[in-house]
Amino acid sequence: MKIINPESATNDVLLTTTTATTFKDDNGIDCTSASLFADPLKFAECIRPDHEASSCDNAGEASRDWDSWVRPRYKSYTKDECITPEVVSNKGTNFAISGRGSTVEATKELRNLLPMIFQKYNIKTFLDCPCGDFMWMQLVTNLNQVQYFGADITKQTVEYNSHCFESSRVHFHVIDWSCVIPPPVDLLLVRDVLFHLSTSRVLGILNHINQSGAKYLLTTSFGSFSQGVVAVDNYEVLEHGVGYRNINLYGRPYNFPEPIMQANESRGRHVGLWKLPIETIEF
Numbered sequence: 149m150k151i152i153n154p155e156s157a158t159n160d161v162l163l164t165t166t167t168a169t170t171f172k173d174d175n176g177i178d179c180t181s182a183s184l185f186a187d188p189l190k191f192a193e194c195i196r197p198d199h200e201a202s203s204c205d206n207a208g209e210a211s212r213d214w215d216s217w218v219r220p221r222y223k224s225y226t227k228d229e230c231i232t233p234e235v236v237s238n239k240g241t242n243f244a245i246s247g248r249g250s251t252v253e254a255t256k257e258l259r260n261l262l263p264m265i266f267q268k269y270n271i272k273t274f275l276d277c278p279c280g281d282f283m284w285m286q287l288v289t290n291l292n293q294v295q296y297f298g299a300d301i302t303k304q305t306v307e308y309n310s311h312c313f314e315s316s317r318v319h320f321h322v323i324d325w326s327c328v329i330p331p332p333v334d335l336l337l338v339r340d341v342l343f344h345l346s347t348s349r350v351l352g353i354l355n356h357i358n359q360s361g362a363k364y365l366l367t368t369s370f371g372s373f374s375q376g377v378v379a380v381d382n383y384e385v386l387e388h389g390v391g392y393r394n395i396n397l398y399g400r401p402y403n404f405p406e407p408i409m410q411a412n413e414s415r416g417r418h419v420g421l422w423k424l425p426i427e428t429i430e431f
């Protein structure tokens with residue numbers, strides 16, 4: 149874990165504690181972070197649909213692609229039981245329904261970083277989209293100090309998570325990032341998904357993130373700000389289906405600045421923390 153620029157991080161804290169994001173939806177519902185913290189059941193009403201977005205696939209093809217990716221995994225792993233880190237460890241294995249990047253082992257640095265971010269940036273509301281199987285998140289210290297909203301494009305994931313893990317501080321919703329602008333939470337986590345999606349979808353999602361009024365973004369990138377972009381990064385993947393490439397958010401068209409903090413992860417990727425909005429993206 150690396151704190152890259154502690155001075156600017158301190159300034160950010162001052163900024164966020166003195167400027168509250170105000171937002172009322174079309175029905176006049178108070179959707180500020182403070183209000184969602186007090187009444188998390190308002191979350192769904194505070195999601196703004198954007199079905200006109202060019203990346204929004206109203207036919208639901210994207211969700212069908214991911215349903216077919218996830219369905220066999222639930223079948224072979226869960227056998228109708230709720231998978232906790234303890235269940236996995238008792239089986240003497242190291243797996244996650246959401247894939248090899250989502251195991252307890254693979255998320256060690258990020259699990260250490262998250263409580264530090266909660267404290268340093270006074271995080272009260274936290275949207276994790278996509279949340280996947282919510283397994284490693286169960287081990288995050290101090291998660292009960294925030295209102296946690298997990299969301300995913302697949303209904304099966306959300307139904308399983310709600311059945312197994314819903315509580316007064318943990319809530320799940322079906323969200324397709326391409327079609328909605330989420331409420332102005334304090335912290336957004338968008339881990340291990342952008343590298344699967346086409347550039348137009350990634351840009352559509354980043355546009356929604358920027359419009360959300362959320363304060364901080366944690367997301368996955370390869371490369372680093374100082375190294376810039378290398379020739380093989382950011383090539384296009386198929387518009388449909390579950391693609392893959394090593395996305396480098398420091399390269400074009402994303403042009404991310406240096407992150408405030410980061411947790412290094414396997415395969416040369418990391419999860420970086422940025423203050424929102426990110427104004428350098430070429431939409």
Ligand SMILES: C[S@@+](CC[C@H](N)C(=O)[O-])C[C@H]1O[C@@H](n2cnc3c(N)ncnc32)[C@H](O)[C@@H]1O
Nearest residue numbers: 214246250278279280300301324325339340341
């Ligand atoms: C590799 S998993 C990562 C899960 C989780 N972020 C983690 O770190 O364990 C990718 C997840 O992205 C979800 N997903 C794909 N496209 C999405 C979209 N447009 N909106 C929301 N979730 C999406 C999939 O259903 C899947 O659960």
